[in-house]
Amino acid sequence: MGSENDDGAAPGGAPTAPAEQRSATTLRVNAEHHTLDLDHRRVLLDVLREDLDLTGAKKGCDHGQCGACTVLVDGRRVNSCLQLAVALDGCEVTTVEGLLGEGEALHPLQRAFLDRDAFQCGYCTPGQICSAVGVIAEAAAGHPSHVTAPGAPSGRPVPLDRDEIRERLSGNLCRCGAYPRIVDAVEDVEGAAT
Template identity: 45%
Template structure:
């Protein structure tokens, strides 16, 4: 067992975990933050994407101890209850960038990372950057439109 200290969605957190605990399991099983989904367990689908120190990470491929001392943001950390949705979340809502919703948290989080790295990306850039994030329900058009619109409305917001 190892004690780790994280900042999760802006809150200092300490966890005592077995060394082999994946970040996804620390978030879901120990902190009850179930927005990130475990889809493939092999880092192929991206449903488990969270941000670690501001960068998109597939949390099924990272040990929790590797995040010791880091800041972790999950989908739950984007908009607090009672607040308006984050512009990227709102864009997914407005453009119906989801169907079943299973991949949506990971898509939103990778969309934020795309916006961070590319500013206001065009659809071709988003399409290329989405490689490694899978959706089994849509044709991706609404997801791409959501990310393009969300990025355009972020105005320097993380």
């Protein structure tokens, strides 16, 4: 339990925060409960990577601008580099590692990314996949985007055409430029679900 090393330092060698700057925080990560004693300043990304050894979410920009750290919190996509971990006490967190199905079967989006060769270096891929899971859920729940037709009925599922997918994934950057194949992969999964 906790995030201290044996020498009393937090991960990365930083000094441990005094007790009044720490809180017991319970997170359900990929269907497993974790109770951690956390410094109030630590972000979810660092807790996932350093304390729970879940390295799928990547530290790209560390400013919420690239999307490489995207995970799902209570089913909604978030940049984990911006989320204070203690503020998520009691929340359900799903990382790319938690998307695996029964018997470690790939999630349909993971399979589609492989089938469509929708990555090059792969650094952004876990964030792209988690974001795409969120995009599909948001559209199914009827949440409009900037490119959704103004006359679209409120609260009804939004069809995910290529423009919708591109707009909704615009917060996830791919420095290799695999965008067309990423859109293809999301279209494949969305098309199979409808």
